Amino acid sequence: MYKVDYKKEYKELYLPKGKPVIVNVPAINFIMLDGMGDPNGEEFALATAALYSLSYAVKMSYKSNDVPAGYYDYTVFPLEGVWVLIDKTLPPTIKSNLKYKLMIRQPDFLIDDLFERFLSETKKKKPNPLLEKVRFGSILEGLCCQMLHIGSYDNELESFKRMNQFCNENGYKRTSKLHREIYLSDPRKTEPHKLKTVLRFQVEAN
Secondary structure (H helix, E strand, C coil): CCEECHHHHCHHHHCCCCCCEEEEEEEEEEEEEEEECCCCCHHHHHHHHHHHHHHHHHHHHHHCCCCCCCCCEECCCCEEEEEEECCCCCCCCCHHHEEEEEEEECCCCCCHHHHHHHHHHHHHHCCCHHHHHCEEEEEEEEEEEEEEEECCHHHHHHHHHHHHHHHHHCCEEECCCCEEEEECCCCCCCCHHHCEEEEEEEEEEC
16 A cells, blocks of 8 residues: 655655745645643643544554545654744743644545544543544645754744745745744654754745
């Protein structure tokens, strides 16, 4: 069976260079949930676990008695987060002031009915209170500026400065204070200076 690997099939979106570029991001289906507070806290860990347990239930469904129509093998997509400050007068270094939407992209064969099935199965097999908050839907980002950030999450500001400068010099304007992060590294197994994170925000041409 052919296996879809996001690092090959969607290289433009998930493996950008370490310099800013403009990309057009199509509508993508995600499972997602909302939260707020310090990403080093227990709720964030529970949210991440909920999304991954459900994502792996979808991936491993080829072993079930009811294999989804159109199923194909694939690599589970990385965790993504859309971030914004709750109180915009405070600096981004105050992590308790963060609001986020966590998500994991899903394969094309996942539809609403299947989502409800896998959600129900995951609640039984991997109980997690935050599974009650998980939903399935499509997000269209459209025109964006992005780049690969290598290093600690705390040093992302330098990469955002480069992205803003690139936009200013090339006729683009940021349209939202929201930004997206795609986590290509496992922070539990990777030294902070080696972490790889895709940074992205929406733009429009001036």
